[in-house]
Amino acid sequence: MKRRKFIKTTALGSLVLGVGCSTDPTKTHLITFSFDDGFKKSFYRAAEIHENYGLKACLNVIASGHFPNFKAIDQWIRPELLGNFKDWNHFVSRGHEVMPHTWEHLNLTKIPLDQAKANIDKCLAYFEKNLDGYQTEKAIYNYAFGASNKALDDFVMTRVWAARTGAWWFMKEGETANPIPTNTKPIRIGCWADGPGICDDYLEKGINDFLASPGGWLIFNLHGFDDEGWGPVSTNYYDNLLKRLMDIKHLAILPAGEVLKMVS
C-alpha cells in the first residue's frame, strides 16, 4: 500500500511539475545517514566514502563551532576537532549537503522559549550569510541532542522545510521510520542515534529491521568515525555497509534535503 502510494505520488509530481525526482520512484525504503557536529577529519572521510559510491553525504554543522571563543560542549565536541565554513563550502562544491545543527549546541528545551527562538534565528541567519547556495526555506534544522518539543518544532517549521529531532520523544511505540513525504509542507522528522560507544551493532540491527518492514524513511543520526564524536561508526563497517546497501534495489540512501526535493 505504502509503496503504491509512493509511486503514484512521485510519478504525478514529475508529470505535473515537470521536475524529475532525485531518486527512482520504485524505492520504497529511504535511509538518511545524518552526520552531526562538524568533525573536520570525519566529515572529509564521510564525503570521500559517499563519493566512492556516487552518494551525497548529509552533513550538519554548528554555526559557531569555528569561533575562537567556542568552548568544548562535552568530551566529544571539542573546538580543535571542528572544521569551518571554508570546509563546509568545499563540501557543498563537491555536491554534498550541509545543513544547520544549531547556533552553539545548546539543549533548547532547557532554556526559555523566546531565547531558544532567537538562538535558532541567529543560527539560520549565519548560514544564509556564510554557506554557499543555502536557503533557509529549503533547509533542515537539526536540533542539538535531538532535543525539542512541540512549541520549538512549530516555530522551526515556520522557518525551514524540516525540523529534525529525536524520534524517541514523539514516535509511537514500535514506529521507527518517518513516512516518505508526499507534499512540500514543512515537517518534523525523527532520527535515531546510539552512543557513546561505537554504534555499528545498533545500525546493523536498525537497518535489518527496517529492510524487513514495508518501508518509509529511516534517519540515523551519526557523528564521527572511529575515535571522533559521540557514538562513532567504524570506518570499515560504514564503508562495507554502504557497499552492501547499494545492491538493494528498493532502497535509496539520500541526504534529508534530497528526500524532501523528491516531492518539490
Ligand SMILES: [Zn+2]
Ligand atoms: Zn550535536
